[in-house]
Structures are given as structure tokens and as C-alpha cells.
Amino acid sequence: MKRVTLAHQLDFDGWRTAARSAVLAAVLPDQIVWRVGDEAADDLFATDEIADAPLPAVDQPAFTVSRAFVDLAKELILHRDPARFPLMYRLLWRLRSEPHLLADASDPDVHLAHTMTKSIHRDIHKMHAFVRFKEIEAPDGEAAFIAWFEPDHYIVEATGPFFMRRFTGMRWSILTPDGSAFWDKETLRFGPGAAKADVPDEDRLEEHWRTYYASIFNPARLKIDAMQKEMPKKYWKNLPEARMIEGLIRDAGSRMEDMILAEPTKRSKLAAAVAKQTPDAVVEPMTKPETLQEARAAAKSCRRCDLYGPATQVVFGEGPEDAEIMFVGEQPGDKEDLAGHPFVGPAGEMFNRALGEAGVDRSRVYVTNAVKHFKYEPRGKFRLHKKPDTGEIQACRWWLDLERSFLKPKLIVALGASAGQGLLGRAVRVNAERGTPMTMPDGAPVFLTVHPSYLLRLPDADAKAREYARFVDDLRAVRSVVYG
Amino acid sequence: MQTTLQKLAVLADAAKYDASCASSGTDKKSSLKTKGIGSTEGMGICHAYAPDGRCISLLKILLTNYCRFDCHYCVNRVSSNVPRARFTVDEVVDLTMGFYKRNYIEGLFLSSGIIQSPDYTMEQVVAVARKLRLEQKFSGYIHLKTIPDADPALLLEAGRYADRLSINVELPQEESLKRLAPEKDAGRIRQAMGGMRIRIEDAKAERKENRKAPRFAPAGQSTQMIIGADAADDTSILRASSTMYSSYKLTRVYYSAFSPIPDSSKILPLIKPPLMREHRLYQADWLLRFYGFGVEEIVGVHEGGMLDLHVDPKTAWALQNRQWYPVDVNTADRERLLRVPGLGAKAIGKILGSRRWRSLRLEDLARLCHSVKKVMPFITCADWHPGGLTESAGLKATVAPVRQLELFG
Numbered sequence: 001m002k003r004v005t006l007a008h009q010l011d012f013d014g015w016r017t018a019a020r021s022a023v024l025a026a027v028l029p030d031q032i033v034w035r036v037g038d039e040a041a042d043d044l045f046a047t048d049e050i051a052d053a054p055l056p057a058v059d060q061p062a063f064t065v066s067r068a069f070v071d072l073a074k075e076l077i078l079h080r081d082p083a084r085f086p087l088m089y090r091l092l093w094r095l096r097s098e099p100h101l102l103a104d105a106s107d108p109d110v111h112l113a114h115t116m117t118k119s120i121h122r123d124i125h126k127m128h129a130f131v132r133f134k135e136i137e138a139p140d141g142e143a144a145f146i147a148w149f150e151p152d153h154y155i156v157e158a159t160g161p162f163f164m165r166r167f168t169g170m171r172w173s174i175l176t177p178d179g180s181a182f183w184d185k186e187t188l189r190f191g192p193g194a195a196k197a198d199v200p201d202e203d204r205l206e207e208h209w210r211t212y213y214a215s216i217f218n219p220a221r222l223k224i225d226a227m228q229k230e231m232p233k234k235y236w237k238n239l240p241e242a243r244m245i246e247g248l249i250r251d252a253g254s255r256m257e258d259m260i261l262a263e264p265t266k267r268s269k270l271a272a273a274v275a276k277q278t279p280d281a282v283v284e285p286m287t288k289p290e291t292l293q294e295a296r297a298a299a300k301s302c303r304r305c306d307l308y309g310p311a312t313q314v315v316f317g318e319g320p321e322d323a324e325i326m327f328v329g330e331q332p333g334d335k336e337d338l339a340g341h342p343f344v345g346p347a348g349e350m351f352n353r354a355l356g357e358a359g360v361d362r363s364r365v366y367v368t369n370a371v372k373h374f375k376y377e378p379r380g381k382f383r384l385h386k387k388p389d390t391g392e393i394q395a396c397r398w399w400l401d402l403e404r405s406f407l408k409p410k411l412i413v414a415l416g417a418s419a420g421q422g423l424l425g426r427a428v429r430v431n432a433e434r435g436t437p438m439t440m441p442d443g444a445p446v447f448l449t450v451h452p453s454y455l456l457r458l459p460d461a462d463a464k465a466r467e468y469a470r471f472v473d474d475l476r477a478v479r480s481v482v483y484g
Numbered sequence: 485m486q487t488t489l490q491k492l493a494v495l496a497d498a499a500k501y502d503a504s505c506a507s508s509g510t511d512k513k514s515s516l517k518t519k520g521i522g523s524t525e526g527m528g529i530c531h532a533y534a535p536d537g538r539c540i541s542l543l544k545i546l547l548t549n550y551c552r553f554d555c556h557y558c559v560n561r562v563s564s565n566v567p568r569a570r571f572t573v574d575e576v577v578d579l580t581m582g583f584y585k586r587n588y589i590e591g592l593f594l595s596s597g598i599i600q601s602p603d604y605t606m607e608q609v610v611a612v613a614r615k616l617r618l619e620q621k622f623s624g625y626i627h628l629k630t631i632p633d634a635d636p637a638l639l640l641e642a643g644r645y646a647d648r649l650s651i652n653v654e655l656p657q658e659e660s661l662k663r664l665a666p667e668k669d670a671g672r673i674r675q676a677m678g679g680m681r682i683r684i685e686d687a688k689a690e691r692k693e694n695r696k697a698p699r700f701a702p703a704g705q706s707t708q709m710i711i712g713a714d715a716a717d718d719t720s721i722l723r724a725s726s727t728m729y730s731s732y733k734l735t736r737v738y739y740s741a742f743s744p745i746p747d748s749s750k751i752l753p754l755i756k757p758p759l760m761r762e763h764r765l766y767q768a769d770w771l772l773r774f775y776g777f778g779v780e781e782i783v784g785v786h787e788g789g790m791l792d793l794h795v796d797p798k799t800a801w802a803l804q805n806r807q808w809y810p811v812d813v814n815t816a817d818r819e820r821l822l823r824v825p826g827l828g829a830k831a832i833g834k835i836l837g838s839r840r841w842r843s844l845r846l847e848d849l850a851r852l853c854h855s856v857k858k859v860m861p862f863i864t865c866a867d868w869h870p871g872g873l874t875e876s877a878g879l880k881a882t883v884a885p886v887r888q889l890e891l892f893g
Contacts, residue, residue: 104841105834106848129529133586145585166523168515169621170585185519205582208489212583215496216544217534220743220757226537230530241532249535259744260754271563274552300671309658310727312678313671337731338678378730380773 003033006085009154009178011036012077019089023063029093034085065095068102072113079116080153087112123152127159130235131174133167134203144171148199148238156181157190164188175199196238206240213241219252220259292321292406295399299372305395307373307388312337317368317403324482325365326409327351328400330418330451334383337374342367347453351415354452354468358475368403370422371396393422404444410482412444416451435474447481449474486569492579494569498549498560499595501745502652503708503738504627505530507541507590510647510703513623520621521584522591524647528625529590542593542627543583547571547608551597555654555665556749557713557742560597564747570599576612577620584624591625591647592616598631598667606634606642613645625703632669632676639676643683643700648735651676652708656724660714664752677732680705684733704735711765712758713742717789722768722779729773739765764791771797774829775822795884799825802862803883809862809874813849814839825883826858858883 004018015034022032073088090109095101104110133145145167156179163174164183174181175194182189227245236242289295296316302308315332318341335345343351355362371392376383388396400422404412414420420428423446424438430450438446450471458464486494508528515522530539548570549560559566580592594612598605609628616622628646630639643649651673655661658670680701687700707728709721725737741757748754768791771777775798782797783789785804792800802809802825811820813835821832831853838844838852843866850856861873861883873879 100841104838106838106842106844106851108851111851125527125529129531131587135586147587162523162525165514165516165525167521167585167587168518169520203586205586208492208579209583209586209588211489211493212496212543213532213534213540215493216500216540218500218536218538218743221536221538221741221759223537223759224535227533227535230537230539231533239532245535252535256744256756259746259748260756262746262748264750265565265747267563268565270550270568271554274562278552310723310731312674312731338682340675340678376730378726378779381729381733383730 001031001033002027003035004085006034006036009036010077010157012074015073015077015085015088019092022089023093023096029086029090032086032089034082034089036082063096065092066099066102069095072102072117075117075120076113078120078153078155078158081116084116087116120153120155124155124159126235127151127155128162130231130239131163132203132238132240133172134200135205136200138171142171144173146173146175146199148175148194148196150238151176151178154178160188160190203240210241210244214244214248217248219248219255222249222252224249289402292403295402295406299399302372302399304398305373305392307371307375307392310376310378311373313340314372315340315342315369315374316372316399317366318342319366319368320364321407323364323366323407324410325360325413325478326404326407326411327365327367327413327415328419328423329367329369329415330453331369331371331388332374333385333453334374334376342369346456347451350455350468351452354472354475357472358479360475360479366403366407366409368400370400370419372399388418390421393418397422397425410445411478412440412446413478414446414448416454419451420446420448435477447474447478488571488575488579491569491571491575492545494567495546495549495571496544498546498566498597499544499593501559501740501743502544502593502595502629503538503740504593504650504706504736505539505541505544506648506703506706506736507625507627508703509735510625511699515621515623518621518623520623521581522622522624524590524623524625531588531590541590542625543580543589543591544593545571545576545579545595547576547594547596547605547612548599549597550599553598553665553667555668556752557654557664557710557745559745559747561749563749564745566747573608573611573615577615580612580616580624581620581622584622589624591622591627593627593629595629602631602633603635603638606631606638610638610642610645613642617645627703630676630680632672636679639680640683640700643680643687644698646701648703648706649680649701650706650708651680653724653728654708654710655714656709656716656721657714660716664713674731677705677707677728677734681732705732706734706736706738708738708740711739711741711762712755713752718761718765718768718786718791719779719783719789721765722772722783725769726772726779737769739769760793761791764793764797768797776819777801792884795880796825798823799883803880806874806879810864810870811862812864814843814865824859824862826855826862827853 002022006014069091076084076088087109091113094109101107102110105114127149131147131149133147136144136146138144156176160181163172163181167183169185171185172183175198177193180191180194182191289298299314299316302314315336329343332342333345333347336342352362371388375386375388375392377386412423414423417428417430420430423440425441428448430448433448438448440446455464455468455471458467506528508526510524512526513524528541530541532540534540550568550570551560551562554561554563576594583589594609596605596609613626613628616626626646627648627650628642630642630649630651632651653673654665654668661668661670683700684704687698690697709724728734728737739762741759741762742755743757744754768782771782772779781801785801786792791797802823808823811824813821818832818836821827821835834852835844838848842848845865845867846856849865853859860868861870861879
């Protein structure tokens with residue numbers, strides 16, 4: 001048997017030096033006893049202190065270990081269980097022949113290491129959460145803050161930087177039985193352990209904190225186990241709010257019963273006063289809109305099909321009322337639905353660019369859609385565009401007809417099949433009918449071309465360029481028909 | 485004249501029906517450079533737990549519980565006779581800093597009743613956040629409840645200071661909202677959420693280009709629905725959630741079981757809060773967001789549009805889709821493993837890592853997941869095959885024993 005004596009509980013360098021020598025000297029994991037400082041030696045059979053009988057000196061590390069192991073070992077050493085030292089050595093020993101060991105969470109040693117680090121992480125997290133500072137007046141008259149905490153593991157130094165980043169602008173000390181941390185707004189220092197009596201019992205805001213704790217509690221939702229799982233009783237003695245718990249639990253049932261059984265009271269005086277100030281809302285009867293503005297306002301509450309439900313808002317047409325060209329797309333997309341304006345998404349950008357190239361002034365045309373709510377399918381964090389069906393196109397035609405009747409455009413341009421269907425009242429095939437002169441049942445002329453989103457979907461760049469040029473040509477034709 | 489302590493009792497009580505307490509998922513901030521107070525490091529911290537099992541992470545209060553609105557489910561509605569109070573901006577700032585310096589909280593969650601006008605109310609809420617950030621050099625977490633009808637310039641300023649913004653949709657169906665919260669407008673709420681998503685995305689994109697570009701609610705937006713105040717079934721609640729997650733990229737939807745309040749409204753009788761239903765909805769919400777389930781899959785296996793209170797929604801799905809099982813934990817892909825009741829995303833990560841080096845046996849699996857007993861009917865591994873167990877009629881009784889639900893509310 002060999003024995004290693006480490007300088008203190010967190011003597012990682014000492015452990016590393018000894019472990020490295022031991023591995024090189026082929027000392028099996030079960031042949032070493034680890035102890036710290038002047039701990040009572042319960043290692044009756046351990047004879048040679050490694051330091052006493054030096055192993056072959058090693059200047060250059062004759063083997064390397066992964067960064068992952070070093071990080072793991074540096075965490076494990078924070079654990080209070082003395083078994084951490086042999087575990088660290090056992091892992092190191094095994095890693096030489098099993099380099100992938102740490103990736104196997106089901107290995108018993110790795111599993112034990114994970115269980116230990118989990119316990120350390122939880123302890124650190126709980127220390128971040130449950131330290132309670134008390135304000136004191138320092139000798140120089142300035143305020144300072146002091147806390148007493150009892151962690152499970154050796155984590156004072158590991159948590160110090162967190163408190164420094166958080167409480168930079170105040171002076172504080174955190175005392176624990178194992179060690180203490182001090183911040184003077186400049187430097188973080190660590191010192192020896194302290195006693196609870198070094199910290200005052202009270203703080204001027206604790207009464208406020210207890211009041212908050214009691215008031216935020218909902219007596220109708222008593223779940224004592226859930227509370228204790230996250231805030232175990234061992235922490236209560238140092239939490240100023242914990243003395244409220246017993247009474248809150250005791251009274252919860254009757255407080256809930258009282259609320260349920262209480263008769264509703266009379267309307268408050270406040271309600272009468274507010275009602276006096278608030279004029280009754282005038283509900284206007286719904287008649288057929290007589291202007292484009294009325295139509296736009298009325299469309300906000302459209303229930304002609306079910307698409308209004310999941311959509312954010314109606315997206316009505318936009319443009320001057322004397323526009324000579326009316327462009328009709330399919331339906332608003334994701335961006336249009338959020339913004340409430342037509343053709344503002346990626347397809348809209350492409351449309352604007354093509355209009356510009358064709359010499360058509362965007363501000364002089366009216367743009368709208370065959371269907372005025374966005375139809376989509378939720379897919380996690382995204383919305384997949386869904387084609388409107390015949391019934392929805394038919395239902396929304398009512399608005400399209402209204403827009404047409406107020407605008408009386410010289411030419412209507414249908415962008416894509418849904419727009420064609422909305423205007424012509426029948427299924428259209430864009431490829432076959434594109435460019436052919438068409439009229440609506442009432443004689444209004446319609447020009448059919450592709451929807452700009454079709455151009456966005458083309459996968460290959462050549463086809464995209466070709467189709468884009470064709471689209472611009474169509475728009476040029478539209479321009480010359482309307483403006484000469 | 486009320487003292488700050490008296491106001492605190494009233495205005496914390498008034499705020500407790502909002503379930504949100506999260507302080508996670510925001511930008512990293514520390515005070516080392518500003519020499520001020522406060523930090524956020526990604527992971528939220530619960531500084532205490534109340535006996536209702538809820539985390540206390542933020543100072544969650546109302547600026548005032550005076551309110552012009554008459555929402556029948558709400559303790560602060562205008563027609564209620566509860567005591568009223570109003571904090572000054574300075575009182576909230578002082579309480580926040582005082583609590584924060586004692587390490588009681590991660591930050592502030594400030595909401596308010598609507599007084600005078602939406603703009604006036606929002607301006608007061610923003611004034612608190614402004615003072616905390618600019619005068620107190622406070623870098624902790626701030627969550628502000630926003631008012632849909634407030635001036636967009638105020639909402640923009642709110643987003644500069646706040647880590648998170650939220651608007652509560654309250655009820656999943658527009659008709660119930662009209663009946664129970666007559667002053668609220670579902671359409672305006674949706675538009676406000678849409679507008680918020682645009683700003684959050686724009687600010688993220690700008691900050692990618694230029695790290696000095698202003699922040700806008702880096703922890704995103706969230707919302708809350710009240711469960712059990714109206715007749716909405718779980719299907720419509722989950723559809724509403726799925727719509728909002730996909731439309732507005734919400735960080736979270738909170739479900740809040742309708743809970744007794746002092747001085748209730750005549751048109752909304754009080755009930756014991758449906759806590760188990762709330763719990764099942766959270767589980768279903770998790771399946772939607774992290775397990776690749778669709779709403780229709782989750783609710784499709786239930787009758788009457790309600791999740792089974794006796795069995796978690798993933799197990800319910802598994803019991804109805806037994807042809808999917810058993811799943812071989814040594815070969816199945818991630819998506820398939822995610823469908824195994826009892827296996828969470830973390831355990832699956834470990835399984836995928838571990839099985840590269842060994843063929844997993846039950847004993848190995850026991851070290852990787854919470855309860856190997858729960859997963860056994862649905863998996864095979866090197867030394868286990870469930871045989872007829874997966875198909876057996878008694879399986880439901882084994883994996884979902886009927887418990888006294890009374891105990892769980």
C-alpha cells in the first residue's frame with residue numbers, strides 16, 4: 001500500500017503530482033490511500049508515504065489526459081466525500097487503456113463521478129440562491145453586507161466569482177464553517193471558516209421580505225412536497241422567510257374554504273366612479289360598406305370563414321383609391337400577418353424589385369390578396385404556409401369584389417392560381433393561361449401571371465433568373481396596356 | 485397613509501395569480517464594468533419556494549391594483565372590494581434594490597392595473613425600469629407586463645430595459661374573453677404579440693451585425709392562459725398555445741389553474757383550482773416543444789378533448805400506439821427514443837453517448853434514466869425483451885395506476 005497526504009481539501013496540484021507519479025510507477029488504484037493534512041490515519045496497512053519514498057521523478061509528463069478529465073477532476077475535488085480522491089485516481093488509471101471512458105455515462109465509475117458532480121452543482125446553485133445578506137454598518141460608516149451559509153461541499157471559492165460579478169458595487173462577506181469570501185469592491189479574497197455568531201440575527205428589510213413571501217403564497221395551491229424538494233429543511237435555519245412556513249401551511253385550507261364560501265359582495269364604489277367617466281361604447285350596425293375605408297374597417301371583424309381564428313389580423317389591400325392597376329396575390333404570409341400590410345415579406349420584396357425594373361411606380365398601384373387572412377399550419381416555432389381552399393377563396397371574394405367596385409381599376413393583375421380563381425371564379429392553370437386576355441363575368445379585364453413566391457421557390461439559379469425576367473416582361477406588358 | 489410594508493402586502497397578493505417567475509434565458513450581464521449591482525448568467529435562480537411549491541425568483545408585484553377593467557376572473561377588477569394600494573416609482577425601485585442586495589431575488593416582475601389610460605399606466609411601469617437601469621446601474625432581471633394599447637414608443641422603451649416582456653391572452657377563446665374580460669380585445673393582444681416578435685427579431689439581427697445596437701427583450705416574450713375559468717377544453721387550449729408558439733415565437737406559455745380569489749364575481753363561481761389539469765397541460769406543452777409531438781397527436785388519443793388526468797400525455801399516446809413499441813435502445817434514433825415513456829431528452833443524450841461503447845443492458849440503463857421499471861414495457865435492450873407485455877391488456881394499470889386524484893387536486 002502507498003499513502004498520499006494532501007495539503008488541504010482542495011489541494012488539486014498535490015493530487016495531480018502524486019497521481020501522475022503513481023500512474024508512472026504503476027501503482028494500482030486499490031493500492032493507494034489518500035488523506036488530507038493531519039486527518040486521523042485510518043490506513044493501518046498503508047506503509048509508504050509516496051512523498052517519503054519518492055517515485056521516479058518525472059520532469060516531462062510521460063502521458064497526457066484529456067481536458068475533459070482535468071475539468072471533471074477539478075470539480076470532483078470540491079465534493080466533501082473523501083472517496084473522491086480514489087475515484088479521481090481510478091478514472092485516471094482506467095483512461096489510459098479506455099480513452100473513451102468519460103463518454104460512457106453508464107459505466108459505474110463515470111456514473112458515480114456524475115452523481116458527485118451533480119451534487120456539487122446543486123450545492124453551488126443552492127448557495128447562489130439561499131445566501132441571505134444582512135446589512136451592517138462598517139467601522140468607516142459605509143454600509144456593508146454579511147451572510148452566513150452552510151454548504152454541503154467545499155464550494156466557497158467556486159462561488160466567490162459569481163457573487164463578485166453580481167454584487168460588484170457593494171462590500172460583502174460570506175462566512176461558512178469551511179471558509180469565507182470577502183469583496184471590498186476591488187479584490188476578492190478568501191479566508192478561514194467562521195461561526196454563525198459572527199453574523200447579526202436581523203436585517204431592516206427582513207420584515208418586508210417575510211411579508212412578501214407570505215403574500216405571494218397562494219393558499220389554494222398547497223404543495224408542500226414540491227416546496228421541500230427544492231428548499232429542503234436543512235436550509236431553513238438560515239432563511240429569514242422560513243419561519244413563516246408553518247403558519248402559512250396551517251391556515252391554507254381554511255383560507256381557501258373561506259374564499260370559496262364567501263358570498264359575492266356588492267359592486268365596489270370604485271366601479272361606479274369609473275363607469276361614470278367611461279362613455280358607453282357605441283355599437284355600429286353592420287351594413288354593407290359604402291367606401292373603401294369602411295370596407296377596410298369592416299374587414300377587421302370578418303368571420304366569413306374560419307381563417308380569422310389562428311391569424312393575427314386581417315390584411316386588407318393598400319394603395320391609392322384612384323390606382324389604375326390592382327394587383328391581387330394569394331394571401332398574406334408570416335410577415336404580412338404580423339405587420340398587417342400586404343406584400344412586405346420576401347415575396348413582396350421580390351415583387352417590388354420586379355415592379356421597379358418594369359418601370360411601374362409601386363406607390364401608384366393597389367395591392368391586395370384573394371384571401372385576407374394568413375392560412376398556415378403550426379410546426380413547432382414556425383408556420384407552414386397552406387394554400388387556401390375553394391371555400392375560403394369564395395368566402396373572401398366578397399371583399400375582393402368590394403375593393404374592385406370602389407377602385408374601378410383599368411386592369412386587374414392576378415398573381416398566381418389562387419388570385420386567378422378568386423377573380424374568375426374558376427380553377428385556372430397559370431402556365432397554360434398566362435398572358436392570354438381574360439375578362440371577369442362583369443367584363444373587367446384580367447391579366448394572369450405567376451406569384452412572386454413561385455420565383456423564390458425555384459431551386460436552380462438559371463431557372464430563377466429566366467423566370468424572373470419573364471415576370472418582369474409580364475409587368476412591362478401590364479404597364480404598356482395601362483399607361484400606354 | 486399606507487406604509488410601504490402595507491402596500492407590499494396588498495400589491496404582492498394582487499400579483500400572485502400570474503404564474504410566470506422565470507429569470508432565465510436572457511443575455512449575460514455582469515456588474516464588473518458598471519460597478520453597479522446585478523447580473524444575469526443564463527440560468528435563472530429560484531431564491532425561495534413558497535408552500536405552494538412555486539419558485540420565488542423575482543419581486544413580483546403590481547405598481548397599483550386600482551384598475552378600470554372588470555375582468556371577472558381577476559382579483560383586481562374594478563367591481564371588487566379588495567383593499568387598494570399604489571406604489572410610487574421610488575418605492576418600487578428601493579424595494580427592488582433592497583431585496584436584490586440581500587440576495588432575495590433575481591430581479592423585478594412589474595405589472596399594473598390600468599389607471600387613467602393605457603399610456604399613463606405604461607409610462608409609470610417604464611419609469612421604474614428606466615430608473616433601475618439608468619440611475620441605479622441595475623443589471624439584474626426585469627420582466628415587464630405590457631399593455632397592448634399603449635403607445636408603441638413606450639413599448640419600444642420598455643423593451644430596451646426589460647429582459648422579458650409579456651402580454652397575457654388570459655383565455656384561449658375569443659368568446660370567453662368577451663364575456664369575462666369585456667374591456668380586453670383578443671385581436672389587439674394578437675397584434676401586440678406580432679409587433680413584439682418583429683421587434684425582438686429585428687433587435688437580435690441588428691445586434692448580430694453590431695454589438696452596440698440596443699437590446700430589445702433578449703429573453704423574449706411569454707403569455708399566460710387561465711385554466712378552468714371558462715368551458716374551453718384542453719384541445720382548444722393546446723391549439724391556442726401551438727398557434728402562439730409558431731406565430732409569435734413565445735419563450736413560454738404559462739397555464740394558471742383558475743384559483744379562488746377574495747371577493748369573487750357573481751358570474752364566475754369559485755372552484756378548487758384544477759391543479760392536475762394544469763400539470764397535464766404543462767406536460768403536453770413540453771411534448772409540443774421538445775419531443776416533436778403535434779397537438780392533434782396529443783389530444784387525438786383522448787376522448788372529449790380533455791387530457792387524461794390519471795396518465796401523463798406521453799404514456800397515453802404510447803398506450804394507444806403500441807405498434808410503435810418495443811423500441812430498441814441500442815439502435816433506435818433520437819426521434820424514436822423521444823416517444824418512450826420515462827425517457828427524457830437528457831437520458832436519451834446519455835444513451836446515445838453510452839451505446840457507442842457498449843451494448844446497453846438493463847443494469848446500464850438504470851444508471852441513465854430515472855425509473856427503468858417505467859420504460860421496460862416499451863423497450864428492448866441487450867438482456868431484455870418485454871415479450872407480450874407491450875400488448876397486454878393490463879399494461880395501463882401497471883404504468884398508470886389509478887391514484888386518489890383528490891390528493892393531487
